[in-house]
Amino acid sequence: MSAILPLTVEGLGFAAGGETLLAGIGFALRAGMRSVVLGPNGAGKSLLLRLLHGLIRPTAGSMRWSAPEPARVQALVFQRPVLLRRSVAANIYYALELRGVSDAGRVDEALARTGLTALADRPARVLSGGEQQRLALARAWATRPELLLLDEPTANLDPAATRAVEEIVAAIHAAGTKIVMTTHDLGQARRLADEVLFLHRGRLVEHRPATEFFAAPASEAARAFLKGDLPW
Amino acid sequence: MVRGLLLAAALAALPAAAQERFITLSSTTSTEQSGLFGELLPKFRAASGIAVRVVAVGTGQALRLGERGDADVVLVHDEASELAFVAAGFGIERKPAMYNDFVLVGPTPVGSPRDAVASFRDLAGRPFVSRGDDSGTHKAELRLWQAAGIDPKSGTGRWYRETGSGMGATLNMAAALDAYTLADRASWASFGNRRGLTIASAGDPKLFNPYGVMLVNPVRHPHVKAAEGRAFIAWLTGAEGRAAIAAFRVGGQQIFFPLPAAPAPRS
């Protein structure tokens, strides 16, 4: 199996209804490090994740993956977990089947790693918000993706649930999966980010190691954002 | 898969019916609702092995079913339209089958009880419910209005109401409105919801109500089951059918009489 990373993005843009939402995005995405996409509300963070995931076609530029069919080895976790009306275990199994894997052992493993084993037979949609997001992570993990995209995965969660999600993300990363995540939570970004992509008004303004970004943001927009002067 | 389902549904819905020998008889509500067929048809089936499926509608519609080839045999009661049906080539081998009479029913007697035309003359302005459906009974009613010199349509919206439905619905409405209506003897005898209705006039020869039976022309409609249809007509107009018609009773009363009158037994 050849790896899809690194990815080279050049001149990536997206426009809809006469409005340019993303333009001139260029960066290289390497395996390994955790990349956190930051930026104020409406900067285009979610859109960027959906372009990377292939849910939306770009209207300009190119994405060059290192292997074909990148979507098959990716997973996307949404801000609001979207779960099927069936049991916890069945939700995971469904995703595995679509990847051509029918291995119940993988379901058990994913449940165990996300602490959901006891809930395996419960209807997924009666779980708490935190449990639902853990299930979404378990479903993503079970497919053993090379790249995991997370779109504000803890935006609707309380601190305890947020911590649980961060631990799982860390574990998935430790197991060798590339993480690309958007967040509103600067504390979370500091905790998890190895590198930061800072978007502002549809443009990639900074792409730097996290420590440098937080210590000394290069752009005026990022400085204002970190001070909390830009609307999230 | 869909075709399979359709087939399965069709098969499930047709238990035993498929292999049964049967004819379709289009006839009038009066014969069906009186229970006459319930009496006659099992006897015919026992004698011939042929089941008769009755579609009971008004005379006009029954003839049109025959015209379109949707029935094998037609049994109705309006001589003029029957003759026209045969003359147009839709039906063949028409035979008189039986008769009874019409009765004028309503809240009180009118005119002179045995003179239908005088009774109808007396009806003008009184509430009257008409079949209005081109049935044999409807046509008989229109003939009586004409003989009485009254145009009932002039009373539409006031005292003359056309239901456009079967005998039963019309009788129900007459009962509810305390109105008059013309009914065939069979429907009246078996009608269970009379309320204040009673016979207002009956017995006039003008109220004679003959039924004719005929085969739908197999030349026009090759799928018509001519042999089975002829067997039914022969049975109905033969000794066995005549006896069965004469034996049929509603509330102890004979309401159908075989036609023509029984020939004198040969010595």
Place this chain on the structure above:
Amino acid sequence: MDELAQAARLALRLITEFDSALVDIIARSLLVTASATVLAAALGLPLGALLALARFPGRQMLLVTVHALMALPPVVLGLLVYLVLSRAGPLGFLGLLYTPTAMIIAQTLLILPILAALASQQIEELAREYGELLRSLGAGPWHAAATLLWEGRFALATALLTGFGRAAGEVGAVMIVGGNIDRATRVMTTAIALETGRGQLALALALGLVLIALGVGVTVATFGLRALARRLSAA
């Protein structure tokens, strides 16, 4: 009041005695309507999914047609089916007129648009919720449609019961294409029409009570399904 009590007593007697004519009529009613419901579901649910998910030329026309057909009076539909199945009609050679099959066809066409419209509405809603997820998980259009149908199973089952109830209670169309033939095509509604016509109101009401009981059963089943759906899926 007397008539109602009398009808109730008669209904009870006919049912408890398993009156053979009544059993025959009820069995035929259920068989015809159940067949029609199954057929209409087999055609209508995929059609609903297609309308909800696919974008093709003529889709708007099809949508309008389906919704217009929902408003078609059953008796008109019956007349159209009659004209098609009549010996003088285009499918007359099949000899289906005045058979239970003709009634199944009429009832199928009667509830097909209802099922298709309800299904497309339901699936469109579910597609808004699940569309991105299913594409993210790599589900192709067919798989996605099947998944959404399954996700909407409780709502769709409710739609099926609605269709079943409507078909079971319909009289105009089955009267025209079935002919209300004793022991061949007589069902509950046409039998009620016949007994009303004979002025046998008690018997008509007795049959009506059976039909009402069936309707209540269907409604209870619908509510039960909804409660079950809420418990299982917090939908």
